[in-house]
Amino acid sequence: MIDIIHRVGIKAPVAKVYEALATVEGVAGWWTRETTGVSRPGGNIGVRFLRPNGEQMGGMTMDVVALDPNKAVRWRVSAGPEEWVGTDVTFDLSQAGEYTIVLFGHKNWREAVEFTAHCSMKWATFMLSLKELVETGRGRPSPQDIKVDDWN
């Protein structure tokens, strides 16, 4: 199985970082403004990505598998791009001095394809967006996200 993993350090208390990951409002502040649903174990959240003209580019449903306060958030993808369905998205939190460390994983891809490499870049930009959101109050969720290539 293929995993995307990223490490980011955020100068903020762990509770603030956890809130940005464990609530629909939080996720809407760094991933995509079009985030809906119920963030609790057994619930799911839906994310949609729009083009500047409002047309939908893509979307996914993430089943909320675990919410462990100030420690971990885990989702399983139940709908979306074929390569994503059945994969796991995980955020593990710890503290290092004045930083909250987020170990991000998008795990259990069936193979490493060009789309995996694209998603690895996009996740990195969204982790920078999460860091900005928590540190400054303003992230870069879609459609204000950083564009990395011809796909998005």
Place this chain on the structure above:
Amino acid sequence: MIDIIHRVGIKAPVAKVYEALATVEGVAGWWTRETTGVSRPGGNIGVRFLRPNGEQMGGMTMDVVALDPNKAVRWRVSAGPEEWVGTDVTFDLSQAGEYTIVLFGHKNWREAVEFTAHCSMKWATFMLSLKELVETGRGRPSPQDIKVDDWN
């Protein structure tokens, strides 16, 4: 073996992107200003990363394994952090409309450790730096690089 892979699209002719990857001057414009050596097959390039006070944070030697004009650049790490030695750094170029696509790989890590996740984030920021350098003439090489966590 564990691979970091990223995909970036740069609005520029492939020859300009290749030059930024295949020459010491090019690499100094997006990765680290402290780049030296000879970029030709059989040669090697050295990169160093400095703290704001000028103190050295780290460095590596990359043996130049292949320079395939407008197609690929491949390095093998011969000195540096223990986890890096023996790994391969690869850039494969192709064209998609007005974009040059860079498929980046840092391949053959022995295991996926927290440092791998850190390096995945840092490589993503350096790929954004490469894109900025080629598209605008100004990248963000170290020590002007984007900081991602408490390690760098």
